[in-house]
């Protein structure tokens with residue numbers, strides 16, 4: 083009954099957890115919409131290094147991405163004054179994606195320096211407007227008109243003097259301006275990408291601050307979720323160290339945490355970690371290169387049979403090479419490795435999805451939920467890869483995908499633990515039952531052993547009796563009498579206590595057998611033994627010495643006494659016919675011997691035997707000594 087109740091409880095708790103899982107996922111959707119899509123700034127196309135803003139209402143908070151064609155001065159670091167009304171030669175370049183991304187007519191090296199410039203015309207004079215400066219690689223100075231408003235790192239046209247930096251900022255546009263220019267000097271000697279990575283966003287100052295705050299809040303939320311899950315998994319691992327899955331999952335969460343931290347909190351990371359831009363970029367890439375094999379290993383361990391060991395090992399080795407590359411090569415070369423690794427990552431992700439699909443079809447526990455979580459995370463990851471590469475212009479969702487992934491994996495891990503615990507309970511119950519059975523069996527066994535011991539004791543007693551007694555007459559046999567003879571000799575030697583032995587032999591017993599048969603002969607022997615036993619004292623001992631011959635040991639008896647007893651016995655046997663109704667007339671002859679100083683049993687017996695022989699010779703039916 084208890085097992086059945088537990089089974090019902092297990093089903094209910096499972097249904098409840100699945101329902102909770104889906105409800106949480108549903109609650110999660112608005113979050114995805116808000117951070118992934120709603121906060122995406124609308125793209126405003128700039129032409130010929132100029133943009134005219136048609137709208138005057140920025141209060142909706144989304145902002146305008148000042149993307150499009152910016153004026154671009156390659157290998158020149160120009161002050162704003164040098165540009166306005168310039169005769170300097172400029173080209174046009176996209177205001178996002180870096181200057182080396184190859185989408186322009188001209189290709190530029192990632193390493194180098196340049197100046198971006200954009201003239202912005204507003205419909206109405208600026209009021210509470212601002213621009214948000216996102217990622218610029220790897221050092222910049224930004225001017226509004228001629229005024230330096232923000233900077234990151236050290237911009238220089240001289241390689242060894244250049245210092246990378248990272249400083250996202252929200253820069254207020256002075257109120258009242260109807261037209262202004264944005265000039266950005268950029269130099270890059272450390273990153274694989276140079277220039278504007280994400281577009282500059284123009285919007286309402288308050289909304290941009292809110293947007294920034296929301297992004298930080300979301301990121302902190304995700305990092306918190308990752309950290310808590312990692313700790314939770316580590317606790318699970320320490321509670322049950324035989325199971326490596328929670329440990330691998332904890333590592334994966336920590337790598338994702340590191341990635342989120344180095345991407346979204348670069349400014350903070352730069353101040354917190356002394357290694358600066360290079361260290362943080364390395365950590366960022368490492369978290370990606372190590373994260374993919376860790377994710378694969380996690381799935382591999384969880385569904386061991388579904389994954390191909392050789393393929394997985396190949397991926398692990400490949401990822402170790404990439405991770406080593408990150409550790410030992412300068413950051414400016416990372417771009418090449420990233421493109422290659424993104425291809426590997428996408429292949430690995432699809433491989434995992436395909437294997438999880440197979441695992442689900444094979445009815446593996448939790449595979450379905452894990453597949454959903456993986457689809458969410460991988461779809462967002464692929465989206466981000468394509469977004470970063472400029473193929474699509476959707477938002478960046480990966481961080482949110484991570485949460486979906488964590489939720490599903492935590493759900494499966496917890497279900498597994500729950501399952502283990504309820505299994506454990508069931509096993510404990512069974513064990514208790516078995517123990518009770520065993521106790522019962524033990525008791526039964528003890529009773530059986532006691533019984534057997536008793537039987538053995540009885541059998542032993544019987545065996546002893548058989549060894550010491552004559553089976554026909556049930557008096558002692560020779561062996562049985564031995565100890566009493568020994569005792570009599572000892573008493574004699576110690577305290578001169580006399581004793582006698584008497585040999586009594588039936589006369590012509592052969593004739594009795596021949597005449598009446600052996601059965602009657604047996605009855606005669608049995609009756610004779612009974613009669614002798616009845617005629618002697620408690621301390622006297624009787625033994626059948628062989629055939630029709632009996633020996634009586636008479637302790638503490640002299641010769642006279644022995645003769646008297648022997649005659650009494652002879653008379654008792656001969657008194658009446660034995661074996662009624664046939665009735666056999668019997669007589670016996672006896673030989674008596676008294677122990678003396680030099681006797682051994684043999685000499686004593688010989689004297690009794692001689693006396694018996696004497697009696698037989700003298701005509702039988704008499705006692706001699």
Ligand SMILES: Nc1nc2c(ncn2[C@@H]2O[C@H](COP(=O)(O)OP(=O)(O)OP(=O)(O)O)[C@@H](O)[C@H]2O)c(=O)[nH]1
Nearest residue numbers: 588589590591592593595600601603604629630698
């Ligand atoms: N029925 C029966 N006969 C036995 C048993 N043991 C020995 N006998 C017989 O006892 C007889 C003894 O014969 P003998 O030794 O010739 O002696 P006897 O006939 O008694 O003659 P005497 O002793 O000279 O008087 C033999 O025939 C044995 O077979 C027994 O247990 N039962």
